[in-house]
Amino acid sequence: MMNTKYTPIIGLEIHVELKTQSKMFCGCSASHFQVEPNTHTCPVCLGLPGALPVANQKAIEWCQLIGLALNCRLAKESKFDRKNYFYPDLAKSYQISQYDQPLCYQGEVVLKNGHKIGITRVHMEEDTGKSIHKKINGEDQTLIDFNRSGVPLVEIVTEPDFRNPEDVDEFLKTLRQIIRYLDVSDADMEKGSMRLELNMSLTSHPELISGSHPQFPNYKVEVKNINSFKYLQKALVYEFARQAEILDRGETPVQETRGYQEDVDKTISQRSKEDAQDYRYFPEPDIPPMVFEEKDLENLKKLLPELPQQKREKFTKTFGISTETAWVLTESKELALYFEQAVKLGEVLKIEAATIANVIKNKKYDWQKLSPEELITKLKQESSDKVSDEGALGKIIDEILKNNPKVVEDYKAGKVQVLGFLVGQVMRQTQGKADAEISNKVLRQKLK
Amino acid sequence: MTKNLTIDEVKHIAKLLNLNLQESEIKKLAGELSEAASYVEVLQELDLDNTTETAQVTGLTNIFRQDEVKSSLSQSDALKNAKKTFDGYFVVPPTIRKK
Numbered sequence: 001m002m003n004t005k006y007t008p009i010i011g012l013e014i015h016v017e018l019k020t021q022s023k024m025f026c027g028c029s030a031s032h033f034q035v036e037p038n039t040h041t042c043p044v045c046l047g048l049p050g051a052l053p054v055a056n057q058k059a060i061e062w063c064q065l066i067g068l069a070l071n072c073r074l075a076k077e078s079k080f081d082r083k084n085y086f087y088p089d090l091a092k093s094y095q096i097s098q099y100d101q102p103l104c105y106q107g108e109v110v111l112k113n114g115h116k117i118g119i120t121r122v123h124m125e126e127d128t129g130k131s132i133h134k135k136i137n138g139e140d141q142t143l144i145d146f147n148r149s150g151v152p153l154v155e156i157v158t159e160p161d162f163r164n165p166e167d168v169d170e171f172l173k174t175l176r177q178i179i180r181y182l183d184v185s186d187a188d189m190e191k192g193s194m195r196l197e198l199n200m201s202l203t204s205h206p207e208l209i210s211g212s213h214p215q216f217p218n219y220k221v222e223v224k225n226i227n228s229f230k231y232l233q234k235a236l237v238y239e240f241a242r243q244a245e246i247l248d249r250g251e252t253p254v255q256e257t258r259g260y261q262e263d264v265d266k267t268i269s270q271r272s273k274e275d276a277q278d279y280r281y282f283p284e285p286d287i288p289p290m291v292f293e294e295k296d297l298e299n300l301k302k303l304l305p306e307l308p309q310q311k312r313e314k315f316t317k318t319f320g321i322s323t324e325t326a327w328v329l330t331e332s333k334e335l336a337l338y339f340e341q342a343v344k345l346g347e348v349l350k351i352e353a354a355t356i357a358n359v360i361k362n363k364k365y366d367w368q369k370l371s372p373e374e375l376i377t378k379l380k381q382e383s384s385d386k387v388s389d390e391g392a393l394g395k396i397i398d399e400i401l402k403n404n405p406k407v408v409e410d411y412k413a414g415k416v417q418v419l420g421f422l423v424g425q426v427m428r429q430t431q432g433k434a435d436a437e438i439s440n441k442v443l444r445q446k447l448k
Numbered sequence: 449m450t451k452n453l454t455i456d457e458v459k460h461i462a463k464l465l466n467l468n469l470q471e472s473e474i475k476k477l478a479g480e481l482s483e484a485a486s487y488v489e490v491l492q493e494l495d496l497d498n499t500t501e502t503a504q505v506t507g508l509t510n511i512f513r514q515d516e517v518k519s520s521l522s523q524s525d526a527l528k529n530a531k532k533t534f535d536g537y538f539v540v541p542p543t544i545r546k547k
Binding site: 020021022026027028029036037038039040041042043046054055056057058059060079084085086087088131132133136140141142143144145146278280282283285287288289290291 | 460464465466503504506508509510511512513514515516517518519520521522523526527534535536537538539540541542543544
């Protein structure tokens, strides 16, 4: 897929729409999905002259929580800026965003393989209106719905720290999980509440980009319009091949913005350097700056819920379950909470956390169809049916070992994986009622 | 007197403002804009050595609102001043041409 001659250098920019009740700078409802067009607007979000934007405190707090969850530093002083550009879905001809004083900066996410992904910044801004392109009476038209205009949007920018598509995928899934644990956004790509952009360049000298004074290639290609994690992977593969081909010819890819087109699985040039955007950022004069005291920021940390990483640590340390199982159990906040509740109930009935973890992980029972109480009741029933008496199991095991001398020989010769077969035999003899853990223990003892 | 704006600079400004200018207008505007800019230059005469830069004059900080929904305009009020509407939408010249 990706050749080894070049190393990709990839950075991401992710937009997340917050699920506050009201918009970022006015009291209009922030809900805009499948809503009658232009029914959630007011002078502020329609960009009418004289309207005064006032920032939504909850949105700012949520943006800071995202920053904290991504191990960012929080700014003591922050402000909004105007980003000027002309487009019909941008009512004011500028977007209120943040330029040189983002709410959060210098964060980091560590991936499973230990790779560290730096977070450049996490800042607060507002969404634009929505354009719909349509033919009306045979004429091309663009229709605008301003319900989305002014909805709180958080922008997360990473350092160009990715060196392969797998890390990009894991990072995005981790980010989405964290945001959902925080319960500040649906982070749903399909509904557009999470949007991705990437930038990429290739180098044939990876040694130049590590170390304290990295030398990056002299170009960078941005790719927009990526509507799913799957398409992001495809866009990365396509872009890698495209840039590699240009470099192979001894040329340099043009620094530009490209759009991914899923129907043809290609990226297409949208805007080249010649008409690079000139946003003329300047401080938003209508919104006073924000100042946060140390104690405000400390209080904010108390609002952070337990995040996937902390839950995994707790599960492995206090419940003694494997890291792999812990990852499965923390996939969603709902599942993690379900497991915790089941463990609590299980304690009373002496059902081990590890047992509960395994039945959920192995999908023996569908946790979404059983309440934690029902699950525990079923497990209790099972354990009382179980043959867990070492003496009784010992007899059955003696019999099995006698009938399988070849397997015993293999085991003693170092083929320890035959143990699985033997446990299977015990299960067969007991119609699945043998306690697997105890059978395992007795088998090992007898095979010594 | 500030330097005169070049034709390319005027073209760039026009593009940022989404203005479609004729060559003759660009020439004329290059002169006029340069003049306007030089007028603002009188500000350079002020002694600002002891003045700190600011983008804020109110002295206020942390002006927020709670996350509460207030009533919005009705659809017909929102669209009232639009040149062209369709089915509850604002209509603008096409930004993408459908095949």
